[in-house]
Amino acid sequence: xxxxTLLVLFAVAGGALAAPLQAPFEVPSTLVKRxxxxxxxxxxDMHPDPYYxxxxxxxxxxxxxxxxxxxxxxxYYGTPHGDCDSPLRLTNFTLDFLEKHWASEIDFVIWxxxxxxxxxxxxxxxxxxxxxxxxxxVASKMKSIFxxxxxxxxxxxxxxxxxxxxxxxxxxxxxxxxxxxIWGSFIPFPSYQVFQRGAYYSTxxxxxxxxVISLNTLYFYDSxxxxxxxxxxxxxxxxxxxxDWLQVQLExxxxxxxxxxxxxxxxxxxGTYYPECYxxxxxLSLRFQDTILGHLFGHLNxxxxxxxxxxxxxxxxxxxxxxSPSGLFEGIIETFENIPKESKIDYDDYGVVNVSPSxxxxxxxxxxxxxxxxxTDAGSQMMRPSDSKLxxxxxxxxxxxxxxxxxxxxxxxxxxxxxxxxxxxxLREAWHSDEEAPSRQxxxxxxxxxxxxxxxxxxxxxxxxxPKYNLExxxxxxxxxxxxxxxxxxxxxxxxxxxxxxRSLRNDTITKSTYAPYCMRDLTVSSWITLARKFADxxxxxxxxxxxxxxxxxxxxx
Numbered sequence: 001x002x003x004x005t006l007l008v009l010f011a012v013a014g015g016a017l018a019a020p021l022q023a024p025f026e027v028p029s030t031l032v033k034r035x036x037x038x039x040x041x042x043x044x045d046m047h048p049d050p051y052y053x054x055x056x057x058x059x060x061x062x063x064x065x066x067x068x069x070x071x072x073x074x075x076y077y078g079t080p081h082g083d084c085d086s087p088l089r090l091t092n093f094t095l096d097f098l099e100k101h102w103a104s105e106i107d108f109v110i111w112x113x114x115x116x117x118x119x120x121x122x123x124x125x126x127x128x129x130x131x132x133x134x135x136x137x138v139a140s141k142m143k144s145i146f147x148x149x150x151x152x153x154x155x156x157x158x159x160x161x162x163x164x165x166x167x168x169x170x171x172x173x174x175x176x177x178x179x180x181x182i183w184g185s186f187i188p189f190p191s192y193q194v195f196q197r198g199a200y201y202s203t204x205x206x207x208x209x210x211x212v213i214s215l216n217t218l219y220f221y222d223s224x225x226x227x228x229x230x231x232x233x234x235x236x237x238x239x240x241x242x243x244d245w246l247q248v249q250l251e252x253x254x255x256x257x258x259x260x261x262x263x264x265x266x267x268x269x270x271g272t273y274y275p276e277c278y279x280x281x282x283x284l285s286l287r288f289q290d291t292i293l294g295h296l297f298g299h300l301n302x303x304x305x306x307x308x309x310x311x312x313x314x315x316x317x318x319x320x321x322x323x324s325p326s327g328l329f330e331g332i333i334e335t336f337e338n339i340p341k342e343s344k345i346d347y348d349d350y351g352v353v354n355v356s357p358s359x360x361x362x363x364x365x366x367x368x369x370x371x372x373x374x375x376t377d378a379g380s381q382m383m384r385p386s387d388s389k390l391x392x393x394x395x396x397x398x399x400x401x402x403x404x405x406x407x408x409x410x411x412x413x414x415x416x417x418x419x420x421x422x423x424x425x426x427l428r429e430a431w432h433s434d435e436e437a438p439s440r441q442x443x444x445x446x447x448x449x450x451x452x453x454x455x456x457x458x459x460x461x462x463x464x465x466x467p468k469y470n471l472e473x474x475x476x477x478x479x480x481x482x483x484x485x486x487x488x489x490x491x492x493x494x495x496x497x498x499x500x501x502x503r504s505l506r507n508d509t510i511t512k513s514t515y516a517p518y519c520m521r522d523l524t525v526s527s528w529i530t531l532a533r534k535f536a537d538x539x540x541x542x543x544x545x546x547x548x549x550x551x552x553x554x555x556x557x558x
Contacts, residue, residue, distance in 0.1 A: 079459075303552075
């Protein structure tokens with residue numbers, strides 16, 4: 001394995017100031033016409049820990065003391081299904097693997113935060129300098145691996161990338177100024193002032209075609225008590241200012257006939273965002289469904305997906321059926337069970353949030369995802385924004401979907417003091433929905449699927465035996481990995497390079513594989529809804545069990 005570059009970088013960065021001077025801002029040189037591979041990397045939650053020491057006690061954060069039991073011993077490359085963060089050795093191994101096997105195969109990188117250890121060791125408390133140093137070291141290596149090859153890297157701020165954990169005041173502040181320096185080579189110059197104000201920005205990863213909006217989810221996260229929670233009566237709240245900016249970005253990308261990925265650290269849901277922040281996120285997501293390709297997040301470490309629903313914008317005339325107390329898996333299955341039948345569903349009412357598992361083996365196994373997207377129609381003319389149909393969100397064309405209850409009459413309810421000054425009573429903008437948009441139908445720029453790689457042998461790796469990243473599973477159908485009857489290898493877009501597949505999947509006659517349990521044609525909204533219905537079917541016990549296994553990588557729910 002290569003030298004521990006990240007460790008060296010961390011040592012060099014150790015003398016950095018907590019609030020470094022603003023470095024000369026670099027204009028990314030990646031916005032040039034490049035041959036597209038039709039793939040991108042999503043990597044999240046590395047959590048490098050400079051104090052990690054092999055063979056110490058897991059109970060002591062893998063920092064010290066010889067364990068009394070073998071099961072309490074920190075591994076050489078990391079400790080799977082435990083509470084420790086990543087040794088620098090694991091972070092290096094992962095990035096070196098990506099450089100060797102994937103850097104020449106992808107078009108851009110989505111990197112969704114948490115590049116510092118958790119603050120769980122009272123004897124070695126985190127400091128702002130340490131947090132910035134580990135972020136600076138990882139950013140430097142990402143730059144050398146990807147940016148140096150002209151590959152755009154799109155980072156997002158994680159809840160552990162700040163001190164105190166979860167807490168971030170409205171900017172400009174030391175945090176936003178410091179990360180504008182650390183990420184200077186990744187952020188477009190026009191986004192500089194906005195980033196200094198709030199640590200969010202937008203960029204183009206395929207010039208004039210695909211953009212990425214990187215959100216600062218700490219301004220929406222209900223664990224951040226330094227913000228107001230997007231209350232309608234507080235237009236200067238940091239969350240509201242970010243949503244105002246997000247709306248302008250989406251309108252701009254749409255007017256330019258571009259498609260967008262929305263990314264960030266903490267995934268949007270009513271269980272993680274302040275209520276009013278989630279309403280604004282849901283409304284903008286559905287209003288611009290014809291522009292948004294999907295939503296990519298991290299933070300929870302568990303592999304899963306869920307939906308943004310129009311139901312979340314209703315005011316309920318009577319209480320909705322209470323969700324039974326449950327963990328992540330049971331809660332998601334319960335929402336899937338309430339999805340309407342094919343004949344009654346309106347796909348305009350849904351957005352899909354993909355939550356990727358983490359590099360840190362806490363509490364599961366290291367992993368990353370390679371997404372594939374449609375580039376085969378790159379010469380075709382896409383539908384202009386003016387051709388999309390417009391819908392205005394009203395109570396009349398919405399009925400309860402994923403939970404029981406009855407939607408109330410907004411006109412009447414919004415006159416009441418209880419609801420009058422809430423965001424649900426302010427949502428009157430037209431929705432842009434289009435059944436032929438790339439998020440709804442497989443066409444140019446549509447997401448096609450992903451292949452997920454992981455380290456199943458992490459616990460047995462040592463000085464003499466490196467771990468090995470293997471394919472865990474993929475969403476594709478096996479037959480879609482190879483040219484069809486009327487295609488040739490020369491003009492076929494391989495969703496996964498054959499050299500990065502297990503030997504069994506390199507066979508172009510294979511139609512079934514344990515690596516391909518979902519057999520999805522693409523990652524459009526309807527395809528995700530179809531998969532969710534399968535998980536909700538009590539007769540498909542084997543598939544549901546597999547979904548849970550992937551969610552927690554064979555471990556228990558953390």
